Amino acid sequence: MFSLQPARSLLAVGRSITSIFHNGASNPSRQPVLARFRHQLAPRRVTFIKRHKGIIPIPIGGSVKGTTLAYGEWGLRIKGPGVRLTAKQLTTAEEVIKRKIKVVKGAKVYLRVFPDIPVCIKGNETRMGKGKGTFEFWATRVPTGRVIFEIGGAPIREELARDALRQAGAKLPTIMEFIDKTTPPRLGNLLITPDVPAADLAVQALP
Numbered sequence: 001m002f003s004l005q006p007a008r009s010l011l012a013v014g015r016s017i018t019s020i021f022h023n024g025a026s027n028p029s030r031q032p033v034l035a036r037f038r039h040q041l042a043p044r045r046v047t048f049i050k051r052h053k054g055i056i057p058i059p060i061g062g063s064v065k066g067t068t069l070a071y072g073e074w075g076l077r078i079k080g081p082g083v084r085l086t087a088k089q090l091t092t093a094e095e096v097i098k099r100k101i102k103v104v105k106g107a108k109v110y111l112r113v114f115p116d117i118p119v120c121i122k123g124n125e126t127r128m129g130k131g132k133g134t135f136e137f138w139a140t141r142v143p144t145g146r147v148i149f150e151i152g153g154a155p156i157r158e159e160l161a162r163d164a165l166r167q168a169g170a171k172l173p174t175i176m177e178f179i180d181k182t183t184p185p186r187l188g189n190l191l192i193t194p195d196v197p198a199a200d201l202a203v204q205a206l207p
Helices: 007-023 087-101 158-169 198-205
Strands: 074-078 083-086 108-111 117-121 134-142 147-152 176-180
Touching (some): 087 108, 087 134, 147 158
Antiparallel strands (some): 083 134
8 A cells, every 4th residue: 555645745846846847946935827728818916916896987087088099990989888898708809800800811809998806706605704705717898889809901891890899799798889989088977079060050051
């Protein structure tokens, strides 16, 4: 028969291996850092791994930043209430768009939001206290009117762009709308249209 090593020795070996894997050194006193792969939507560095839940921001200050296109020709914007989008939802929607527009050479997808908020969850039927729950996934809070995706980089037909963004919007848990460069900015549920001078209105009223 063989004998197992004590639990403390096995734990020490595991800590040293973890330290080598994460830090590249054999110093077990250093804290392991979070590893992020290139295909994952996650911040490169995190100061605090646990944060408060927070609330969805409400655009009541009058700013329309991030509600119009900045890089592409077509875009997908939130029309319904603000929502918290997870990294998995954004990745799934982005893959749908890339799959649809890959027939166009040089087409690109621009992600206008980034999941940098850690979400911690405690198990069901858990007693109160005992600290905050463990880290589960990354997310971002986006308000109404924020542009989520843009596509461009090459001339893309409107029919193809609408189909790609429609399928991507079906993967997100809110109501989305298709926009282009002529779409006015949005402040919550209100579209900000440019004021027409009185002289132009008089010219338009002439027979």
